[in-house]
Amino acid sequence: MPGTEVRTWRLASGSAEPSPSALWFPNGASAHPKMAWRQLLLACCLSAAVLLTTLQEGAGASVGTQQEAGQDVREDVEQKIFMQESDASNFLKRRGKRSPKSQDEVNAENRQKLRANELRREYYEEQRNEFENFVEEQNDEQEERSREAIEQWRQWHYDGLHPSYLYNRHHI
Numbered sequence: 001m002p003g004t005e006v007r008t009w010r011l012a013s014g015s016a017e018p019s020p021s022a023l024w025f026p027n028g029a030s031a032h033p034k035m036a037w038r039q040l041l042l043a044c045c046l047s048a049a050v051l052l053t054t055l056q057e058g059a060g061a062s063v064g065t066q067q068e069a070g071q072d073v074r075e076d077v078e079q080k081i082f083m084q085e086s087d088a089s090n091f092l093k094r095r096g097k098r099s100p101k102s103q104d105e106v107n108a109e110n111r112q113k114l115r116a117n118e119l120r121r122e123y124y125e126e127q128r129n130e131f132e133n134f135v136e137e138q139n140d141e142q143e144e145r146s147r148e149a150i151e152q153w154r155q156w157h158y159d160g161l162h163p164s165y166l167y168n169r170h171h172i
Contacts, residue, residue, distance in 0.1 A: 101109075
C-alpha cells in the first residue's frame with residue numbers, strides 16, 4: 001500500500017520467536033533483555049504509584065468531611081463543659097467565701113460526710129472484730145496449754161491410793 005510504512009522486526013538471536021527486546025525495540029534497535037524487563041518493571045511501578053496517589057487523594061477528601069464533623073462534635077462538647085471567662089468570673093463573684101451555700105450544696109456535703117463516717121465505722125468495727133477473734137483464740141490456746149500441763153502434773157503425782165485433790169476437797 002502506498003504511504004504506509006512497513007516495520008520490520010529484527011531478531012537478535014536469529015530464532016523464529018521474537019525476544020522481549022525485539023518487541024520493545026522495532027526496526028532493529030537492539031537492547032539487552034534485562035534492560036527491557038527493567039523498563040517494564042519501572043512502568044508498572046510508576047502506574048502503581050499514580051494509582052495509589054489518586055486513591056489516597058480520594059480517601060483524604062472523604063476523611064476530611066468526617067474530621068470536620070468530629071471537630072464540630074468536639075466543639076459542642078467543649079461548649080457544654082467549659083464556659084466563657086466572663087460567665088465564670090460572674091459565677092465566682094456571685095458565690096463568695098462568706099455567702100451562704102445553697103441547700104443542694106449543703107445536702108451533698110452532708111451525704112459525703114455521712115458516707116465517710118459510715119465507711120470509717122465499718123472499718124473500725126471490722127478491725128475490732130478481728131482483734132477480738134485473735135484475742136479469743138490466744139486465750140483458748142493458753143487455757144488448753146495450761147489444762148494439759150495441769151493434767152500431766154496430776155498424772156505424774158497420782159499414787160493410785162487416794163482420789164485426786166480436786167475430787168477430795170471439802171466443800172464449805
